[in-house]
Amino acid sequence: xxxxxxxxxxxxxxxxxxxxxxxxxxxxxxxxxxxxxxxxxxxxxxxxxxxxxxxxxxxxxxxxxxxxxxxxxxxxxxxxxxxxxxxxxxxxxxxxxxxxxxxxxxxxxxxxxxxxxxxxxxxxxxxxxxxxxxxxxxxxxxxxxxxxxxxxxxxxxxxxxxxxxxxxxxxxxxxxxxxxxxxxxxxxxxxxxxxxxxxxxxxxxxxxxxxxxxxxxxxxxxxxxxxxxxxxxxxxxxxxxxxxxxxxxxxxxxxxxxxxxxxxxxxxxxxxxxxxxxxxxxxxxxxxxxxxxxxxxxxxxxxxxxxxxxx
Numbered sequence: 364x365x366x367x368x369x370x371x372x373x374x375x376x377x378x379x380x381x382x383x384x385x386x387x388x389x390x391x392x393x394x395x396x397x398x399x400x401x402x403x404x405x406x407x408x409x410x411x412x413x414x415x416x417x418x419x420x421x422x423x424x425x426x427x428x429x430x431x432x433x434x435x436x437x438x439x440x441x442x443x444x445x446x447x448x449x450x451x452x453x454x455x456x457x458x459x460x461x462x463x464x465x466x467x468x469x470x471x472x473x474x475x476x477x478x479x480x481x482x483x484x485x486x487x488x489x490x491x492x493x494x495x496x497x498x499x500x501x502x503x504x505x506x507x508x509x510x511x512x513x514x515x516x517x518x519x520x521x522x523x524x525x526x527x528x529x530x531x532x533x534x535x536x537x538x539x540x541x542x543x544x545x546x547x548x549x550x551x552x553x554x555x556x557x558x559x560x561x562x563x564x565x566x567x568x569x570x571x572x573x574x575x576x577x578x579x580x581x582x583x584x585x586x587x588x589x590x591x592x593x594x595x596x597x598x599x600x601x602x603x604x605x606x607x608x609x610x611x612x613x614x615x616x617x618x619x620x621x622x623x624x625x626x627x628x629x630x631x632x633x634x635x636x637x638x639x640x641x642x643x644x645x646x647x648x649x650x651x652x653x654x655x656x657x658x659x660x661x662x663x664x665x666x667x668x669x670x671x672x673x674x
Contacts, residue, residue, distance in 0.1 A: 376457070376659075394650070438503035448496065450659075456484065465477075534603060542597060576653045586652070
C-alpha cells in the first residue's frame with residue numbers, strides 16, 4: 364500500500380480525511396440521491412413498468428423535472444457532516460491502529476491482513492460516530508418535495524427525536540456496521556493490492572494520482588458489490604415510521620428489523636431486490652473510493668510540502 368496511507372501522522376490523517384470526505388461528497392452527492400431513491404422503491408426498476416424510477420438516466424431527468432436541479436443535492440448538509448466526520452475518523456483511527464501494530468516484528472509479514480483488520484476497525488468507529496447524520500440524510504433524500512415533512516438538518520433531527528425517539532437516529536446501525544466493517548476492510552485491503560499491482564506494472568513506487576485513482580476505483584467497485592445487500596437494508600430501516608413523507612413514491616416498505624427486512628425483500632422482490640440500485644451504487648463507490656484515497660494522499664503531500672517550505 365502507498366506509504367502515505369501507512370505512515371501518516373494520525374492528526375494529519377484526520378485533516379486529510381476530512382478534506383477528502385468533503386470534496387468527494389460535493390462532487391458525487393447526485394449519485395447517492397439516485398441510489399437511495401432506487402433502494403427505497405419497492406416496485407421493480409425496469410423500463411417496461413409503471414414504476415416511478417426505471418433507469419439511471421430516467422431517474423436523473425425525472426428528479427430534475429419534478430423537483431429541480433438542486434434536488435440532486437438533497438440532504439447535502441447532513442451528508443457533508445457525515446462525510447467529514449466519517450473521513451476524519453476513518454483515516455485517523457486507521458493510521459493510529461496501523462501505527463501501533465507496526466511496532467510488532469510480524470507486522471510486515473501480515474501487511475495485507477493488517478490493512479484489512481485496520482480498515483474494519485476504522486469502519487466501525489467511523490460508522491458509530493457519524494451514523495445519525497446518515498439517518499437524517501436518508502430521510503431528507505427520501506421525502507417528497509410535494510409533501511415535505513422536514514425543512515432542514517436541525518428540524519429533521521429534532522422532529523425524529525420528538526416524534527419517534529433518539530434511538531430512531533440509530534435505526535439500522537446493525538446492518539450498517541455489518542456492511543461498513545467488511546466494506547471498509549475490503550476497501551483498504553484491495554486498494555493495497557491494486558496499488559501494488561499498478562506500481563509493479565509501471566515500475567514506480569511513488570504516490571501517483573493515476574495509481575491512486577485506478578486502485579481506488581477498483582477497490583471501491585469490488586468492496587461495494589460484496590456488501591451491497593446490507594446497504595439496501597440499512598436504508599429501508601432508516602425510513603421506518605416515515606410513511607407520511609413517502610407519498611407519491613409508490614408502495615411503502617414496512618419491516619420489523621434487519622432480518623425481517625432481508626426476508627421480506629427477498630420474498631416480494633426476489634434476489635434482484637437485494638441489489639436494487641447496485642449500478643449507481645457501483646458507479647458512486649468506484650468514483651468515491653478513487654477520489655477519497657487520491658484526495659487524501661494528495662492532501663497529505665500538500666501538507667508535507669507546506670511544512671517543509673522555507674518561511
